[in-house]
Amino acid sequence: MFECFTDEARAVVVRAQDVARAAGADRIEPVHLLLSAAAGTGPGAGALRAAGLDADRAAASAAAAEATLLAGLGVDLDLVRERAEQSFGSGALDTRSRTGRLRFSGAAKRVLHEALRAEVAVGSRRLDDASVLLGVLAVRDAVVAAVLRDQDVEPLDLRRRLTTRGAA
Template structure:
Protein backbone atom coordinates (compact mmCIF):
# COMPACT_ATOMS: atom_id res chain seq x y z
CA UNK A 1 0.00 0.00 0.00
CA UNK A 2 2.83 2.45 0.78
CA UNK A 3 3.87 2.54 -2.87
CA UNK A 4 0.79 4.73 -3.47
CA UNK A 5 1.89 7.28 -0.83
CA UNK A 6 3.47 10.56 -1.85
CA UNK A 7 6.87 11.38 -0.38
CA UNK A 8 5.18 13.71 2.14
CA UNK A 9 2.66 11.06 3.19
CA UNK A 10 5.44 8.54 3.70
CA UNK A 11 7.26 11.12 5.81
CA UNK A 12 4.13 11.52 7.96
CA UNK A 13 4.13 7.75 8.61
CA UNK A 14 7.84 7.85 9.52
CA UNK A 15 7.29 10.84 11.82
CA UNK A 16 4.35 9.05 13.49
CA UNK A 17 6.76 6.25 14.37
CA UNK A 18 9.23 8.84 15.71
CA UNK A 19 6.46 10.40 17.83
CA UNK A 20 5.52 6.97 19.20
CA UNK A 21 9.16 6.24 19.99
CA UNK A 22 9.59 9.60 21.79
CA UNK A 23 6.56 8.78 23.92
CA UNK A 24 7.79 5.24 24.63
CA UNK A 25 4.63 3.86 23.06
CA UNK A 26 4.43 0.21 22.11
CA UNK A 27 2.24 0.99 19.09
CA UNK A 28 1.76 3.84 16.64
CA UNK A 29 -1.59 5.25 17.70
CA UNK A 30 -3.84 7.58 15.68
CA UNK A 31 -2.72 10.51 17.83
CA UNK A 32 0.86 9.89 16.62
CA UNK A 33 -0.40 10.32 13.05
CA UNK A 34 -2.07 13.59 14.12
CA UNK A 35 1.16 14.81 15.72
CA UNK A 36 3.11 13.91 12.57
CA UNK A 37 0.57 15.65 10.32
CA UNK A 38 1.04 18.93 12.21
CA UNK A 39 4.56 19.19 10.77
CA UNK A 40 3.46 18.29 7.25
CA UNK A 41 3.97 21.03 4.66
CA UNK A 42 1.31 19.49 2.41
CA UNK A 43 -2.47 19.67 2.30
CA UNK A 44 -3.09 17.74 5.52
CA UNK A 45 -0.80 19.93 7.60
CA UNK A 46 -2.07 23.12 5.98
CA UNK A 47 -5.68 22.32 6.90
CA UNK A 48 -4.68 21.51 10.48
CA UNK A 49 -2.60 24.67 10.94
CA UNK A 50 -5.34 26.84 9.42
CA UNK A 51 -7.52 25.61 12.31
CA UNK A 52 -4.95 26.23 15.03
CA UNK A 53 -3.85 22.61 15.24
CA UNK A 54 -0.06 22.56 15.41
CA UNK A 55 2.51 20.43 17.20
CA UNK A 56 2.67 22.60 20.31
CA UNK A 57 -1.09 22.93 20.70
CA UNK A 58 -1.65 19.17 20.28
CA UNK A 59 1.10 18.35 22.80
CA UNK A 60 -0.40 20.87 25.25
CA UNK A 61 -3.90 19.45 24.83
CA UNK A 62 -2.59 15.93 25.41
CA UNK A 63 -0.66 16.99 28.51
CA UNK A 64 -3.68 18.83 29.93
CA UNK A 65 -6.08 15.98 29.40
CA UNK A 66 -3.69 13.21 30.46
CA UNK A 67 -2.48 15.10 33.52
CA UNK A 68 -6.00 15.98 34.65
CA UNK A 69 -7.26 12.42 34.20
CA UNK A 70 -4.27 10.93 36.02
CA UNK A 71 -4.46 13.39 38.92
CA UNK A 72 -8.24 12.98 39.26
CA UNK A 73 -8.04 9.19 39.19
CA UNK A 74 -5.29 9.13 41.81
CA UNK A 75 -7.06 11.70 44.00
CA UNK A 76 -10.17 9.51 43.94
CA UNK A 77 -8.21 6.78 45.73
CA UNK A 78 -6.50 9.19 48.13
CA UNK A 79 -3.18 9.72 46.36
CA UNK A 80 -1.82 13.24 45.91
CA UNK A 81 0.16 13.29 42.66
CA UNK A 82 2.19 16.33 43.74
CA UNK A 83 3.33 14.52 46.89
CA UNK A 84 4.28 11.41 44.90
CA UNK A 85 6.27 13.52 42.43
CA UNK A 86 8.07 15.38 45.26
CA UNK A 87 8.98 12.12 47.00
CA UNK A 88 10.25 10.51 43.78
CA UNK A 89 12.34 13.55 42.86
CA UNK A 90 13.71 13.75 46.40
CA UNK A 91 14.83 10.13 46.21
CA UNK A 92 15.85 9.83 42.55
CA UNK A 93 16.49 13.37 41.30
CA UNK A 94 14.61 15.93 39.27
CA UNK A 95 12.47 14.54 36.46
CA UNK A 96 12.49 11.01 37.86
CA UNK A 97 8.90 10.41 36.73
CA UNK A 98 9.29 11.88 33.26
CA UNK A 99 9.36 9.49 30.33
CA UNK A 100 9.98 6.51 32.51
CA UNK A 101 10.18 3.57 30.08
CA UNK A 102 12.59 1.98 27.77
CA UNK A 103 12.56 3.20 24.21
CA UNK A 104 11.13 0.51 21.94
CA UNK A 105 13.75 -1.02 19.68
CA UNK A 106 13.23 -1.64 15.97
CA UNK A 107 9.94 -1.31 14.16
CA UNK A 108 6.95 -0.13 16.17
CA UNK A 109 3.71 -1.75 14.95
CA UNK A 110 0.61 0.22 14.06
CA UNK A 111 -2.30 0.11 16.49
CA UNK A 112 -5.60 -1.01 14.97
CA UNK A 113 -6.88 2.59 14.81
CA UNK A 114 -3.83 3.73 12.85
CA UNK A 115 -4.13 0.80 10.45
CA UNK A 116 -7.78 1.72 9.88
CA UNK A 117 -6.82 5.38 9.33
CA UNK A 118 -4.32 4.41 6.61
CA UNK A 119 -6.86 2.05 5.03
CA UNK A 120 -9.43 4.86 5.08
CA UNK A 121 -6.87 7.15 3.40
CA UNK A 122 -6.71 4.66 0.52
CA UNK A 123 -10.51 4.44 0.40
CA UNK A 124 -10.70 8.25 0.35
CA UNK A 125 -8.43 8.34 -2.71
CA UNK A 126 -10.32 5.57 -4.47
CA UNK A 127 -13.68 7.31 -3.86
CA UNK A 128 -12.37 10.59 -5.18
CA UNK A 129 -10.32 9.07 -7.98
CA UNK A 130 -12.99 9.51 -10.64
CA UNK A 131 -13.56 13.12 -9.65
CA UNK A 132 -9.91 14.15 -9.32
CA UNK A 133 -8.06 11.43 -11.18
CA UNK A 134 -5.97 10.91 -8.06
CA UNK A 135 -3.70 7.92 -8.05
CA UNK A 136 -1.67 8.59 -4.94
CA UNK A 137 -2.30 8.99 -1.24
CA UNK A 138 -1.26 12.47 -0.16
CA UNK A 139 -1.25 13.93 3.35
CA UNK A 140 -4.76 15.27 2.85
CA UNK A 141 -5.95 11.71 2.30
CA UNK A 142 -4.05 10.59 5.42
CA UNK A 143 -5.82 13.33 7.42
CA UNK A 144 -9.18 12.36 5.89
CA UNK A 145 -8.56 8.73 6.87
CA UNK A 146 -7.59 9.74 10.39
CA UNK A 147 -10.73 11.85 10.76
CA UNK A 148 -12.93 9.01 9.49
CA UNK A 149 -11.72 6.61 12.18
CA UNK A 150 -12.97 8.85 14.99
CA UNK A 151 -10.30 7.89 17.52
CA UNK A 152 -11.44 9.21 20.93
CA UNK A 153 -8.07 10.79 21.78
CA UNK A 154 -7.90 12.60 18.43
CA UNK A 155 -11.54 13.72 18.76
CA UNK A 156 -10.89 15.07 22.29
CA UNK A 157 -7.73 16.93 21.22
CA UNK A 158 -9.49 18.53 18.26
CA UNK A 159 -12.38 19.60 20.49
CA UNK A 160 -9.98 21.13 23.01
CA UNK A 161 -8.40 23.08 20.15
CA UNK A 162 -11.76 24.41 18.99
CA UNK A 163 -12.33 22.32 15.89
CA UNK A 164 -13.76 18.95 14.91
CA UNK A 165 -13.55 16.29 12.24
CA UNK A 166 -16.51 17.63 10.24
CA UNK A 167 -14.98 21.10 9.90
CA UNK A 168 -11.60 19.68 8.88
CA UNK A 169 -13.18 17.24 6.41
CA UNK A 170 -15.10 20.14 4.86
CA UNK A 171 -11.90 22.09 4.39
CA UNK A 172 -10.16 19.07 2.92
CA UNK A 173 -13.02 18.81 0.43
CA UNK A 174 -12.67 22.50 -0.43
CA UNK A 175 -8.93 22.07 -0.95
CA UNK A 176 -9.38 19.02 -3.17
CA UNK A 177 -11.87 20.84 -5.36
CA UNK A 178 -9.35 23.61 -6.07
Protein backbone atom coordinates in the same frame (compact mmCIF):
# COMPACT_ATOMS: atom_id res chain seq x y z
CA MET B 1 -0.40 -0.42 -0.19
CA PHE B 2 2.30 2.28 0.05
CA GLU B 3 2.85 2.54 -3.72
CA CYS B 4 0.07 5.12 -4.09
CA PHE B 5 1.39 7.28 -1.22
CA THR B 6 2.82 10.68 -2.10
CA ASP B 7 6.24 11.55 -0.64
CA GLU B 8 4.49 13.73 1.90
CA ALA B 9 2.17 10.90 2.98
CA ARG B 10 5.14 8.54 3.35
CA ALA B 11 6.93 11.19 5.41
CA VAL B 12 3.90 11.44 7.72
CA VAL B 13 3.95 7.68 8.30
CA VAL B 14 7.71 7.60 8.89
CA ARG B 15 7.71 10.66 11.17
CA ALA B 16 4.82 9.21 13.23
CA GLN B 17 7.37 6.66 14.45
CA ASP B 18 9.54 9.44 15.94
CA VAL B 19 6.52 11.28 17.33
CA ALA B 20 5.30 8.12 19.10
CA ARG B 21 8.72 7.31 20.51
CA ALA B 22 9.23 10.88 21.75
CA ALA B 23 5.87 10.58 23.53
CA GLY B 24 7.02 7.40 25.28
CA ALA B 25 4.34 5.34 23.53
CA ASP B 26 4.85 1.67 22.83
CA ARG B 27 2.82 1.74 19.62
CA ILE B 28 1.98 4.27 16.92
CA GLU B 29 -1.52 5.60 17.58
CA PRO B 30 -3.81 7.77 15.42
CA VAL B 31 -2.82 10.87 17.42
CA HIS B 32 0.82 10.34 16.40
CA LEU B 33 -0.25 10.36 12.74
CA LEU B 34 -2.16 13.59 13.42
CA LEU B 35 0.83 15.27 15.07
CA SER B 36 3.16 13.98 12.38
CA ALA B 37 0.94 15.43 9.65
CA ALA B 38 0.76 18.73 11.54
CA ALA B 39 4.57 18.88 11.56
CA GLY B 40 4.71 18.49 7.78
CA THR B 41 4.35 20.82 4.83
CA GLY B 42 1.77 19.09 2.65
CA PRO B 43 -1.78 20.14 1.79
CA GLY B 44 -3.07 18.26 4.84
CA ALA B 45 -0.79 20.25 7.15
CA GLY B 46 -2.08 23.41 5.49
CA ALA B 47 -5.68 22.35 6.09
CA LEU B 48 -4.89 21.67 9.77
CA ARG B 49 -3.43 25.14 10.19
CA ALA B 50 -6.37 26.73 8.35
CA ALA B 51 -8.76 24.86 10.65
CA GLY B 52 -6.98 26.41 13.64
CA LEU B 53 -4.62 23.67 14.79
CA ASP B 54 -1.22 24.71 16.15
CA ALA B 55 1.32 21.86 15.98
CA ASP B 56 3.07 22.68 19.28
CA ARG B 57 -0.12 23.19 21.24
CA ALA B 58 -1.57 20.02 19.74
CA ALA B 59 1.49 18.07 20.92
CA ALA B 60 1.05 19.55 24.40
CA SER B 61 -2.61 18.55 24.61
CA ALA B 62 -1.81 15.05 23.34
CA ALA B 63 0.78 14.76 26.12
CA ALA B 64 -1.85 15.77 28.68
CA ALA B 65 -4.44 13.33 27.30
CA GLU B 66 -3.63 10.47 29.68
CA ALA B 67 -4.09 12.70 32.73
CA THR B 68 -7.32 14.09 31.27
CA LEU B 69 -8.75 10.62 30.56
CA LEU B 70 -7.89 9.47 34.08
CA ALA B 71 -9.36 12.65 35.57
CA GLY B 72 -12.57 11.80 33.73
CA LEU B 73 -12.71 8.61 35.82
CA GLY B 74 -11.91 10.49 39.03
CA VAL B 75 -8.26 9.45 39.13
CA ASP B 76 -5.71 12.18 39.82
CA LEU B 77 -2.58 11.15 37.88
CA ASP B 78 -0.47 13.80 39.63
CA LEU B 79 -1.42 12.35 42.99
CA VAL B 80 -0.69 8.78 41.86
CA ARG B 81 2.67 9.95 40.51
CA GLU B 82 3.45 11.75 43.77
CA ARG B 83 2.71 8.61 45.83
CA ALA B 84 4.73 6.40 43.48
CA GLU B 85 7.70 8.76 43.72
CA GLN B 86 7.46 8.81 47.53
CA SER B 87 7.78 5.02 47.54
CA PHE B 88 9.99 4.34 44.54
CA GLY B 89 11.93 7.53 43.86
CA SER B 90 11.76 10.40 41.43
CA GLY B 91 10.53 9.55 37.94
CA ALA B 92 9.35 6.09 39.06
CA LEU B 93 6.14 6.28 37.06
CA ASP B 94 7.68 7.71 33.90
CA THR B 95 7.60 5.44 30.87
CA ARG B 96 10.90 4.66 29.25
CA SER B 97 11.16 5.38 25.55
CA ARG B 98 11.18 2.17 23.54
CA THR B 99 14.05 1.31 21.31
CA GLY B 100 13.60 -0.36 17.93
CA ARG B 101 10.72 -0.01 15.54
CA LEU B 102 7.31 0.72 17.01
CA ARG B 103 4.35 -1.08 15.52
CA PHE B 104 1.12 0.52 14.38
CA SER B 105 -1.78 0.01 16.78
CA GLY B 106 -4.96 -1.52 15.38
CA ALA B 107 -6.53 1.93 15.26
CA ALA B 108 -3.53 3.43 13.44
CA LYS B 109 -3.65 0.63 10.86
CA ARG B 110 -7.30 1.38 10.34
CA VAL B 111 -6.42 5.07 9.78
CA LEU B 112 -4.36 4.02 6.76
CA HIS B 113 -7.10 1.72 5.47
CA GLU B 114 -9.68 4.50 5.85
CA ALA B 115 -7.31 6.92 4.08
CA LEU B 116 -7.08 4.52 1.17
CA ARG B 117 -10.84 4.01 1.13
CA ALA B 118 -11.46 7.76 1.09
CA GLU B 119 -9.26 8.15 -1.99
CA VAL B 120 -10.78 5.16 -3.78
CA ALA B 121 -14.24 6.60 -3.07
CA VAL B 122 -13.42 9.83 -4.92
CA GLY B 123 -11.64 7.97 -7.73
CA SER B 124 -8.21 9.27 -6.78
CA ARG B 125 -5.14 7.09 -7.04
CA ARG B 126 -2.86 9.27 -4.97
CA LEU B 127 -2.88 9.22 -1.21
CA ASP B 128 -1.37 12.36 0.34
CA ASP B 129 -1.07 13.72 3.88
CA ALA B 130 -4.63 15.07 3.68
CA SER B 131 -5.86 11.53 2.92
CA VAL B 132 -4.06 10.28 6.04
CA LEU B 133 -5.83 13.00 8.04
CA LEU B 134 -9.20 11.97 6.56
CA GLY B 135 -8.33 8.50 7.83
CA VAL B 136 -7.55 9.94 11.27
CA LEU B 137 -10.97 11.63 11.34
CA ALA B 138 -12.71 8.43 10.20
CA VAL B 139 -11.41 6.51 13.22
CA ARG B 140 -13.14 7.36 16.48
CA ASP B 141 -10.13 8.05 18.69
CA ALA B 142 -10.74 9.76 22.02
CA VAL B 143 -7.25 11.30 22.19
CA VAL B 144 -7.52 12.77 18.69
CA ALA B 145 -10.98 14.10 19.58
CA ALA B 146 -9.58 15.69 22.76
CA VAL B 147 -6.71 17.35 20.90
CA LEU B 148 -9.06 18.79 18.27
CA ARG B 149 -11.47 19.96 20.96
CA ASP B 150 -8.66 21.67 22.91
CA GLN B 151 -7.75 23.62 19.80
CA ASP B 152 -11.36 24.45 18.91
CA VAL B 153 -10.94 22.57 15.65
CA GLU B 154 -14.32 21.51 14.34
CA PRO B 155 -13.93 17.99 12.82
CA LEU B 156 -16.52 18.67 10.12
CA ASP B 157 -14.80 21.93 9.16
CA LEU B 158 -11.45 20.14 9.04
CA ARG B 159 -12.92 17.34 6.91
CA ARG B 160 -14.33 19.89 4.46
CA ARG B 161 -10.94 21.62 4.20
CA LEU B 162 -9.21 18.29 3.66
CA THR B 163 -11.59 17.15 0.91
CA THR B 164 -11.36 20.48 -0.93
CA ARG B 165 -7.58 20.77 -0.68
CA GLY B 166 -5.96 22.19 -3.77
CA ALA B 167 -9.37 23.31 -5.02
CA ALA B 168 -9.16 26.48 -2.91
